[in-house]
Amino acid sequence: MSAPIVGSRYAYLGPAGTFTEAALRQVVGPDEATYLPQTDVTSAIAAVRSGDADFAVVAIESTAEGGVTATLDSLSTGEPLVLLREMLVPVQFTLAAAPGRTLADVRRISAHPHAWVQCRRWIAQHLPDAVHVPATSNTAPAALIAQADGPLPFDAALVPPPSLDTYGLTALAHDVADNATAVTRFVLVGHPGDVPAPTGADKTTLVVHLPDNEAGALLAMLEQFAARGVNLSRIESRPIGDALGRYSFSLDAEGHVLDERVGEAIMGLRRRCPFVRFLGSYPRADAVAPTVHVGTADADFVEARAWLRGVRDGSAT
Structure with missing residues (x-):
């Protein structure tokens, strides 16, 4: 890659x-x-x-x-x-406005939808009558305030703290995020x-479609990971879009595609599911190594395959 x-x-x-x-x-x-x-x-x-x-x-x-x-x-x-x-x-977010405005002036707040969600309890407590004016990004309204030579459709904006200096805004309230x-x-x-080499603290992202009209299809997908000791740190369903009731799953697995247990799980998905898209194996930002359970280390898979070859050719029992 x-x-x-x-x-x-x-x-x-x-x-x-x-x-x-x-x-x-x-x-x-x-x-x-x-x-x-x-x-x-x-x-x-x-x-x-x-x-x-x-x-x-x-x-x-x-x-x-x-x-x-x-x-x-x-x-x-x-x-x-x-x-x-x-x-x-x-x-974190700052409620900001053009110089000269005060908190009492605020009736309309421009914010990216994710910013609004992360600040809604603070807004409900301090500005209960304020309405949301959606923005395309967290700094788009800051840029509009800085460039404005006339009225804007909002009075203040939820912006990242560095935007105050970048766009010359006034802070009306700091640390307004609920979390x-x-x-x-x-x-x-x-x-x-x-594919880059494993670091020992990696994540693998996949998109998987389930077979249609098959009872237990989701369980069968999850078992591909559970049976091989692969933990999922994220799993979300998304509509495929071609018909009601058809969903794909976006998921993050702990480990690297070159790890034996992860590779075996992905092969299991390929056998069972009509669509599997590999979106990469990459280092975890927190550098936390996964827990490797007994029997799921690379050496365990290698030894088991060697034993099976021996069984098949008569050299092992």
Whole structure:
């Protein structure tokens, strides 16, 4: 798989100052690469597929909302892309406005839908009559405030704290997120290639469709992992879109495709399921190694296969 390199082009959810840009800075600095801000996640991924960008950085999961559906859906169809690494970004928000405004002036708040969800209890307590004006990103309303030469359809915005200096805004309230430990998980997306070597603390992402009209199909899928001691750190259903009641599953497995237990589980999925898309094996951002249960280490699988070969050729019993 393609590795991020200096001088590459990186599509991300812009404009400047988003949490996505903070995740991108963990990969490569703006002085070493070309940053290509996009209006939404789908456009960032599409830029990689079209060749307008070499990589994309997009949000895939948050502690507040779970999976980011736009990312999951974009990766599950179309030209195959893979995840090369993940980045974790703490998420907090500031209620900000143009200089001169006060909290008493606020009736309409612009915010990305995920930001609104993460701050709704604070808003209900302090600004119960405020209405939500959706924004395309966490810094889009900040940019509009900075550029405005007339009235805007909102009075204030929920923005990342660094946006205050970037766009010259005034803070009306700090730390307005309901969860002080909120984190969003981002991924670096690129084209398929050679799978990187395991680090011992990896994650593998897959998209799986279940057989139609088969009782126990979900259980059969999960058993492919359970029987081989592979833990799932995330599993979400998404509509396939061609008919009601048809769903695919997006999941993260602890381990690397080159680990014997993970490879065996994926082969089991391939035998049982009509569609399996491999979205990459990559290092975990928290570097936590998985628990390897008795009988599921690589050496256990290798020994078992050697024993079976002996049984088949008569050299073992």
